[in-house]
Amino acid sequence: MKFFAAILLSLLVSACATQPEATNPPPSAAAGKTVDAGAPLVQQAGALIAAKKPAQALPVADQAIAYYERTYRKSATLVYSARWPTESMLYVVEGLNAKADSRVYGIEWGFAYFLKGFALVDLHRFPEARAAFDEAIKLSPRNSKYLSERAEVDIAERNWRPALEMFQKALEAAELSPPEVKTAETTRALRGMAFAQIELGNLDAAKALHERVLQLEPGNEKSLNELRYIQQQKARKK
Template sequence: MKRLFAGAALLAAFTLAGCAPHAAVKPDSTITLSLDEAGKQVADADEQKVLDALKMIEAGKIQLAIDGPLTEVVSKYEAMYAGKPGKVFCARGLVDALAYAGMGAKAVNGNADVSVQVIGPAWAQAYWARGYAYSEMARYADARAELEKALVLSPMDSQYKSELAFTYQRSGDWEKMLALYQEAEGDAGISGATPEDAVRLKCVALRGQGYALVELHRLDEATGAYQGCLKLVPGEPKSLAELGYIQGLRAKAH
């Protein structure tokens, strides 16, 4: 299975057109997001830095991307929220923003009186992109540390969980890889800002599960995972190729 990377899936934070930019969900929860009038996500300056860093990574300037724009974005938010009470979450869209706002007050040491702020995705994306960059350099322990930071901010983000699962693929921890891809599948509908995004994220997670299940010699379950992706995306080439591989394994066993 090839590298599961979806840089184009980076989505901007948004504001509902015609609504106040700060929408109170409950007394201790505030969502701060931004949409254009058509309801499309618009990247802010920090998200653009992350996108620029991804281009640098793809051009082979990996360490420069980490040390430059990605660390710049991370340092900005770490300084901004250092020592402040309450909990901050990063959301890609309204669905995950509402989910975080609803769960947030209970997520801080069981104390329901803490404030919760849901902001756009740039901070978590910067951690994710640093994790992706470290994976590209085969520094998987460093990648995991960054991806786990991203998931603290966005605990229901399917893409981040799939990226973390990939690091366990590279170290051969198939059970951990499988568990994370299963979580990523479950979170696809929440962290996908559009139905198309949700389908793409779910298919990535199903393919990842299929890969892990093959390595665990659970071929019937692996077949089911790849077929699940094909139900979502008929003719999806990677799933078809992996199903062919499974058929070959079964033929060799007889």
């Protein structure tokens, strides 16, 4: 199982385009200026992964993570990393509901963990990848992309039921995805759920999920191909 490296550069662009005005920006180095020493490292790690160099990307992602953990971890009881204002405001509300001191930062912190997990998947180090994605999700619990990628680790390890449950969470989180990626993240979660249902032997449930994909993307080749596969499997059982 590999996450689609071809779309990583667009993911990086999307990350930069949708990042919120963090409720707690990086500390000031001088009057009127803010410094985020981790951001260039995140960009570098992403570029290395896009270039199919996961082994080189891994230590760079770790450097970014170390910077954010050192700089922000002790800033509050709850800390979040959000990619756009709606997600950021949701985390603010969750902190208020929990009656806890909370801080919401930009996308880079959680994205650094995501990139680490991505690199570890490419290196077939799945238990470590799972741990990295879990850290990304702790920081960004409503990020559908992170949840789907975490589910892919369960798929790789043939843990169909946990994968189905995680893709379901990704589907729910997609309701809050940025508009420009909402359909893509919704359909990815649906297709992931369908894959797990096929492996669990639930062909009718998988068929219904792919039909939902086609309602959103009528020409989705992956779902069209899977529906043909499901039809073939059902015909063999007659």
